[in-house]
Amino acid sequence: MDLEQTKIPQATAKRLPLYYRFLNNLHSQGKMRVSSKELSEAVKVDSATIRRDFSYFGALGKKGYGYNVEYLLSFFRKTLDQDETTKVALIGVGNLGTAFLNYNFTKNNNTKIEVAFDANYDRVGQEVGGVPVEHIDNLEKKMGDLSVAILTVPASAAQGIADRLVEAGVSGILNFTPARISVPANVRVHHIDLSIELQALVYFLKHYPLSEMQE
Ligand code: ATP
Structure with a gap:
């Protein structure tokens, strides 16, 4: 549905x-x-x-x-289309990217990282969490028909990679970089900035202690 x-x-x-x-x-x-x-x-x-x-x-x-x-x-x-596993690509196998590759998304929901990309030749050719790491130059060739991508590259690389992902037919990007990326209207970007979330939590704790809240 x-x-x-x-x-x-x-x-x-x-x-x-x-x-x-x-x-x-x-x-x-x-x-x-x-x-x-x-x-x-x-x-x-x-x-x-x-x-x-x-x-x-x-x-x-x-x-x-x-x-x-x-x-x-x-x-x-x-x-939620849980009867079908959605295959996902991950771009940027740094600290955060590696953590995601090692995290078993299929345990709780039916998404699976199928392929990862990185610019660093030390990582290319390895498997991380059972997922092969390809060179970013081969993005278009190796993406296949994957339509969802997780972005864990440095902020400076985010827009360029997003442009290539869109060109390759991706329709959803989970953006973990602090960069706000621009994409065409038919592409959905969900932005998760972990450091801002943490900052917001600390701010709320200081200024809106829960015991004083109405609900
Ligand atoms: P690390 O400690 O491994 O550098 P990090 O998460 O702090 O991890 P970042 O500088 O944020 O490192 O980079 C994340 C990953 O993105 C790295 O593995 C880096 O090689 C990769 N990367 C950087 N630029 C690009 C790019 N243009 N295309 C693909 N991957 C890239």
Whole structure:
């Protein structure tokens, strides 16, 4: 099922993988149902939001029963295309890139880094986390039909590589560099700047201690 077609709000769509992971755990423990309160505590999303999110999926929890785990799982599997593994490329096998290659994404969701690229000949030809590292010069040749890429190169290299990825047919980029990259309107970029996230957390802790918050 296509999320765009079903008009699930983007904020809801972003929470789907979170729900999916937790429900999968419940399912493997043999649990048949779950309440929105339980879900709320586990995924740290308030239960009113969960109820609203789930209503988009046609999953209406019953009072005193909760949600049917099996039903939700099969919905999420279809919606998130979990029956099919999405193959991903990673560009930049430095510290962060290496950590991602060693991290087993398939454990919790169905994405798999299939190939990595780097400019450094010391890394090229090696396997990191079971993934072959190719030279960046061979990007177009070795990308195949992969449509998603993780960018862990230095900021200065980000735009140039993004341009090549787009040219090679990539439609989604997870950008871990601090650089804001420009891409055509039909390409989606999700930007994750870990140092800014950390800074923001420290700032919030200082200025908005949780005990003073309303919710
Ligand atoms: P390290 O300690 O290995 O340098 P790092 O993550 O601090 O790790 P960065 O300078 O951020 O290093 O570079 C990340 C990786 O991106 C490195 O492996 C580097 O060789 C690679 N890289 C740099 N420029 C390019 C490029 N133009 N194309 C592809 N890979 C590149």
